[in-house]
Amino acid sequence: MDDIQKKLALPSKASREDIIGRIVSYSCIAAIIILVISILYFITSRGLATFLTDHVNLWQFLTGKDWNPGSLNAQGKPQVGALPMIVTSFSVTILSALVATPFAIAVALFMTDIAPKSGTKFLQPVIELLVGIPSVVYGFIGLTVVVPVIRNLFGGTGAGILAGTIVLFVMVLPTITSLAVDALRAVPAYFRSASLALGATRFQTIYKVLLRAAMPRLLTAVIFGMARAFGEALAVQMVIGNAVLMPHNLITPTSTLTSQLTTNIGNTIMGTLPNNALWSLALILLLMSLVFNLLVRYIGKRGEIKS
């Protein structure tokens, strides 16, 4: 056996290095998996306690309109109707996405098709700055600017779905915009040139070709925006009014899932029904974020541009 033959058969420093590398990176990834599983497990088990330990009826929880977990209702059952918060959460989410989407697509189109060079150079930092502003600052401005304006215009306290929507609109705008830019940039250039070469105007090209080709990814962008809006806690909590009442219009104080959680989880005692009921709200938030995630995947799979 010659020297080289021996070397080929035996492990060397490099083989040992690679084992170390594998151990290091595999353990990091294992930590992440354990983390995600334990988040899912802990929130779920806490959130289910309301139904399993306290025997609250799931249907009543989801459709009941009275939220006062500390006290019992006429039938001697705890008042844990989460419907007002669910309705409010969905309202602010959908409304803010509806308002933000046209703006987001306009900004994205401006950056990709109307003024690609100067538009990108100028608007990219605008979007990054909007992302960078912390949510408490949005909340603070909502509280000091938006709420008083609404109060002066419509009366009442000013807090409510409208204020929440306005604040969330600005917060989800950059999320939707930057994803919409990616969506439009992913449309191959020859889609544009083919349409323009047929004599279509730029608007016709945008409307009939671009937006259609990019539709699945634009939808994904909007869903990401909605996910952010749905999960946002503090900014909304600061302007929504935090009264657990069924919203009758856009300007009465009400409460979202997140705002109820942040306001009260510190005021309840672990293991009691009021506390468990709040964890059930957290579970709804968790499940909704999984739903948004699945939606994005589903649309993404169906809508890949085949080219």
Place this chain on the structure above:
Amino acid sequence: MQVYDLNKNHIVTPPGEIALSTNQLQVNYGNSKQASMVDASLSFPRFQITALIGASGSGKSTYLRSLNRMNDRIATVHGEIMYHNTNINSPKVNVYEVRKHIGMVFQKPNPFAKSITENITFALKAAGITNRQELRQRVETSLKEAALWDEVKDDLNKSALALSGGQQQRLCIARSIAMKPDILLLDEPASALDPISTAKLEVTLKELAKNYTIIIVTHNMQQASRVSSYTAFFHLGHVIEYDQTETIFQTPNIQATHDYVTGNFG
């Protein structure tokens, strides 16, 4: 495209010492059932240049990359690669040692984003050579062998990315031979270079063949005929003919080879 009988072949075994040989090598990329390379059995003579020629997609690069296990992550390779009485295609073999002894230079020059010196010393240090004197010696020798020394000896600390394409490629050769390999695999090393750099590279290769066994994949038939002593012709994943370069280019035994070297192909 004319259809040739792919199973008709003419393969010789060179006389003298054999540095590396393959036995029925078959390569499948990813999970593909379709083999990109079948049944390649070739022997490479020591201290000679062997050229692998053939059209794009003929499997010559795939074959070359299998020789030092560069395809490990992307393909499954069946068959034997014999080197020093060891089948280096076995998973038990220390693949890092294989690559130390069988170096490789790629199509596009790929120097590290480091200085010229560091490009060469990085792998040496990793291999445990720490003596400064020896490191400096190896840098100088390998750069001289790669015919780059005179051009860069005054700015060895300059970024390798500031060199010209031809210089970068010769640096990559120097980087490989600084590891003192036995065999040097070159995957179309001149395809990204201008004619002058190519000519320089060919001279360098001929010089290197005194101390190294060289296997070179090339698109350029003139290049194959200029530098190599043996040539293998690949077609659609099969080795069609392997013989002395002169025979391949002047009196090939197989029709497909004849058509390819005379340019009557496809």
Place this chain on the structure above:
Amino acid sequence: MTPNQTDRLATRFIQFLVLIVVLILLFLLGDIIISGLPHISWHFLTSPASSFSAGGGIRDQLFNSLYLLVLTLIISFPLALGSAIYLSEYAGDNWFTSLIRTAIEVLSSLPSVVVGLFGYLLFVIEFHLGFSILSGAIALTFFNLPLLIRSIEGSLHAVPNSQREAGIALGLSNWRTIRGILLPMALPGILTGIILSAGRIFGEAAALIYTAGQSAPILDYTNWNPTASSSFLNPMRPAETLAVHIWKVNTEGVTPDAVSISAGSSAVLIIIILLFNFGARAIGNRMYKKMTGGK
């Protein structure tokens, strides 16, 4: 209307919407800076907060934010780096990898309040860490990990494959190739990613309210013993950050000058985050130039 007229009208409409977005940003920044700057003074930055009387500062909150940021990065960067290396260099194209990617996506889409509550449940209560900087840093790590992993993986991915091949063809181990060749090349991108995530950490509040807590005990900046309860370095003490402070003074409504304190704090927060953003860009560009030899 002719198509050309429609075209012109549509373009005008898009420009109008863009203009509104830009005005919103200008209004936001202007409002924060204009209403905030007058309240920023040396006194504001260097005196402790007071809950029930006017004139409190933000010294401890500011320090807590920075300390928490550093601790979070110390915990999350190695984890994110290891995971990103796994995903970019070791992961095969199989169900396991896509499971991991899904897990990371789920983590990134979780609302930060849920992440915070998980931290509260597990670390504050189960592990008895209490409201502490450490609990906060761990919660922020969860919240920060997916983003950091994605940006590091992206930077590694951007390194040309030919560099990997160059490394392993020399007989280097994958690990050595990653450490010695790929990471240095990916460094500008990684740094930019870290700084941008620092901005996010700095402004995050929801994940902290129930982990790092909402109280800022008086700190002793001369006590360098991290185990002493009054020491500013003690990671086991509760720590209200700047962002949490803004939230708290506004929702509790017991501080008489809540609005001016929030305005000043918001301005400080925004200025620091702006610095992070510009810093990220500048460092990224500079290192990129240096690496490519000025070409």
